[in-house]
Amino acid sequence: MKMILERINDNMHFKATNEAGHTHELSGDGLAVGPMESLLSAIAGCSTIDIVMVLKKMRQELIDIKVEVKGTRREEIPRLFTKIHMHYILIGNIKDKKAKEAIDLSVEKYCSVSKMLEKTAEITTSYEIRFEE
Amino acid sequence: MKMILERINDNMHFKATNEAGHTHELSGDGLAVGPMESLLSAIAGCSTIDIVMVLKKMRQELIDIKVEVKGTRREEIPRLFTKIHMHYILIGNIKDKKAKEAIDLSVEKYCSVSKMLEKTAEITTSYEIRFEE
Numbered sequence: 001m002k003m004i005l006e007r008i009n010d011n012m013h014f015k016a017t018n019e020a021g022h023t024h025e026l027s028g029d030g031l032a033v034g035p036m037e038s039l040l041s042a043i044a045g046c047s048t049i050d051i052v053m054v055l056k057k058m059r060q061e062l063i064d065i066k067v068e069v070k071g072t073r074r075e076e077i078p079r080l081f082t083k084i085h086m087h088y089i090l091i092g093n094i095k096d097k098k099a100k101e102a103i104d105l106s107v108e109k110y111c112s113v114s115k116m117l118e119k120t121a122e123i124t125t126s127y128e129i130r131f132e133e
Numbered sequence: 134m135k136m137i138l139e140r141i142n143d144n145m146h147f148k149a150t151n152e153a154g155h156t157h158e159l160s161g162d163g164l165a166v167g168p169m170e171s172l173l174s175a176i177a178g179c180s181t182i183d184i185v186m187v188l189k190k191m192r193q194e195l196i197d198i199k200v201e202v203k204g205t206r207r208e209e210i211p212r213l214f215t216k217i218h219m220h221y222i223l224i225g226n227i228k229d230k231k232a233k234e235a236i237d238l239s240v241e242k243y244c245s246v247s248k249m250l251e252k253t254a255e256i257t258t259s260y261e262i263r264f265e266e
Contacts, residue, residue, distance in 0.1 A: 003170055005177040005200040012182045016166065016174030024157040024166045026174055028182035033149065033157045035179035035246050037136055038171055041149030041159055044138040046168035049145045049161035067138040078248040113168050115211040119252030 036071065036081070039117065044069040044086055046113035050106035055094065058102065063092040071121070081121040088127040099127055169204065169214070172250065177202040177219055179246035183239035188227065191235065196225040204254070214254040221260040232260055 004017045005026070012028030025032035033041070044067040055062045065088065072083040086107075090099055103125050107114050114123055137150045138159070145161030158165035166174065177200040188195045198221065205216040219240075223232050236258050240247050247256055 001170060001173065001204045001206065003166075003173040003177065003202050005174060005181060005202065007181075007198050012185055014174075014178050014181065016170075016178065018166050018170045020163060022158075022160075022165050024159075024171070024174065025155075026157075026178040027155075028178070028185075030153060032155050033136075033151050035175040035182070037134060037149075037151045038157070038175040038178070039246060039249070040134065040136040041138060041147075041157065042168040042171040042175065044136065045147050045149065045159040045161070045171070048138060048140075048147065049168070052145055052161075065140050069136050069138065071134045073134065073245070078243055078245040080245050080249055110211055112206070112211040112213050113172060116172070116213055116250060116253045120249045 036073070036079075039081070039113075040069045040071050040084065043084060043111070043113045043117055043123075047086065047103070047106040047111045048088070050110045051088070051102045054102040054105055055090075055098065058098050060094045060098050060102075061092045062090060062094060065090055081117065083124070084117060084121045085124045085126070088125065089130065090127060091130045091132075093131060094129050096129060099129055103127055169206070169212075172214070172246075173202045173204050173217065176217060176244070176246045176250055176256075180219065180236070180239040180244040181221070183243045184221070184235045187235040187238055188231065191231050193227045193231050193235075194225045195223060195227060198223055214250065216257070217250060217254045218257045218259070221258065222263065223260060224263045224265075226264060227262050229262060232262055236260055
């Protein structure tokens with residue numbers, strides 16, 4: 001797996017391109033999502049991909065899903081995340097037990113990003129189920 | 134630090150938004166950069182931000198910088214990165230010793246993303262200096 005990072009201003013604003021040609025921007029000067037923010041969206045995205053797949057296998061009707069992810073950084077440099085919390089909002093006719101099972105399976109077993117970040121950050125989750133959007 | 138992840142199709146294509154309102158897309162179905170690719174761009178971006186700052190302090194003239202980052206994943210699930218290699222292409226009138234020092238300082242000391250991912254992946258670097266673009 002390979003990414004190319006190129007600078008698009010004369011300071012700290014970058015464009016990253018994957019092997020399929022998809023890009024996203026990244027910035028250290030507030031012009032785009034920052035690298036540590038990118039870790040938060042990576043863990044949220046990775047675990048949500050698992051949850052979507054697991055709920056489909058469980059024949060649960062997921063209409064939509066949204067995640068709020070918060071990271072707490074320590075004060076000392078390097079400013080690692082010490083805690084990451086993900087709150088999942090599941091919309092659809094989903095059984096509570098199935099939602100919990102899908103989230104736990106993702107964070108504890110399948111999600112590669114979570115399994116990498118859990119070495120330094122305590123990963124916690126919560127969720128709510130809404131039947132109507 | 135907080136991100137919101139929202140689904141933008143009926144499967145695994147997401148938009149992540151930071152507190153300043155900047156967004157990037159993320160996908161599990163090949164429609165955008167994937168979560169593990171996003172980790173690669175995060176480590177490359179994070180370390181490059183440090184390198185830009187350190188070279189500025191060292192009064193080195195950096196005209197441009199580009200990074201090729203490769204991740205090797207293990208075969209078993211969760212498919213963690215076991216190795217990450219970053220190759221930096223520095224363009225400008227930069228002393229070899231200063232380039233090496235800036236890269237080492239970033240990866241070994243300052244870059245929070247690198248310090249988190251090094252718990253599971255061996256992080257290695259290489260670089261080249263080009264005087265003309």
